[in-house]
Each structure stands twice: as C-alpha cells, then as structure tokens.
Amino acid sequence: MKLLSVKQARSIWFINLVDLVRGRSLVPLIPGIVEKYKFQIFPTKPDELDLSKGVKFLAGTFEKDLKEMTVDLTVFNDGLVADTQSSTEDSDDFLNEQLNWIATELI
Numbered sequence: 001m002k003l004l005s006v007k008q009a010r011s012i013w014f015i016n017l018v019d020l021v022r023g024r025s026l027v028p029l030i031p032g033i034v035e036k037y038k039f040q041i042f043p044t045k046p047d048e049l050d051l052s053k054g055v056k057f058l059a060g061t062f063e064k065d066l067k068e069m070t071v072d073l074t075v076f077n078d079g080l081v082a083d084t085q086s087s088t089e090d091s092d093d094f095l096n097e098q099l100n101w102i103a104t105e106l107i
Contacts, residue, residue, distance in 0.1 A: 006084075006085050006086055006087065007085065008083055008085065009083065009084050009085065009086060009087050009088045009090065009091050010081060010082070010083050010088065010091060011081070011082050011088050011091035011092045011094075011095055012079060012080075012081050013079055013080045013081075013082075013092075013095050013099075014078055014079040015078070015079050015080065015099075016078060017051070017075070017076075017077060017078070017079075018077075020099070020102065020103070021102070026055075026075070027049065029102060029105060030042065030043060032101075032105060033057060033073075033098075034057070036101065037057070037060035037061060037062060037071065037073075037098075038060055038061045039057040039058060039059060039060035039073075040058065040059035040060070041056065041057070041058035041059055042056075042057045042058070043055050043056070043057075051075060051076055051077040052076070052077055054074040054075065054076050054081075055074065055075040055076075056072070056073070056074050057072065057073040057074070057075075058072045058073075059072065060072070060073065062084070062090070062093075062094045062097070064090055064093055064094075069084050069085065069086050069090060070084065070085060071083065071084050071091070071094050073094075073098065080095055080098070080099075082094045082095045082098075
C-alpha cells in the first residue's frame with residue numbers, strides 16, 4: 001500500500017509554559033510569532049488569549065529542507081500542539097524550532 005496524502009500530522013508536547021517564559025507574558029511574542037511563521041489567523045483580542053482553552057495560530061508556513069509547509073499552532077498552559085499535512089516529524093521539527101526561537105527571544 002502506498003501513502004497518497006496526510007490529512008493531519010499532529011505533535012503534542014507537554015511543557016510548563018510558566019517555566020519556559022520564566023513568569024513573563026507571552027503577549028509581546030505574538031507579533032514575532034505571526035511574522036516569523038506568516039500565520040494568517042492569530043489572536044487579536046484579549047478574550048482569544050485564554051491558555052486554558054488554547055491560543056490558536058492558524059495557516060502559517062514552516063520551511064524545512066527547502067520545502068515550505070502549512071502549519072497550525074495551539075498554545076496551552078501545559079503544552080503546545082502543532083499540525084502539519086506532511087508528517088509528525090515535521091510537526092516536531094516545527095515545535096523544536098518554535099521553542100528555540102522563544103527561548104532566544106526571552107533571553
């Protein structure tokens with residue numbers, strides 16, 4: 001059997017965001033996240049920033065191995081969820097890049 005397409009490849013990483021951001025607000029990072037990954041849908045109102053329900057960044061792009069893919073990101077109090085239409089490895093690579101970028105932005 002040959003795989004023809006992937007509808008959704010989801011990676012879920014459990015991480016305590018309070019530890020990651022060292023108690024700082026994630027709000028100042030939103031414009032950078034939107035710009036870096038070209039998200040088309042992202043939080044613009046305070047009521048969309050409820051981490052217990054998930055803060056959604058949708059229809060972004062992520063480049064890997066000179067290939068651009070669509071990515072969605074949802075941020076929760078206790079973790080991150082990334083969806084691509086290629087592979088969970090690509091979703092993992094996106095989350096890894098995302099966390100490394102956030103860490104450098106917060107230093």
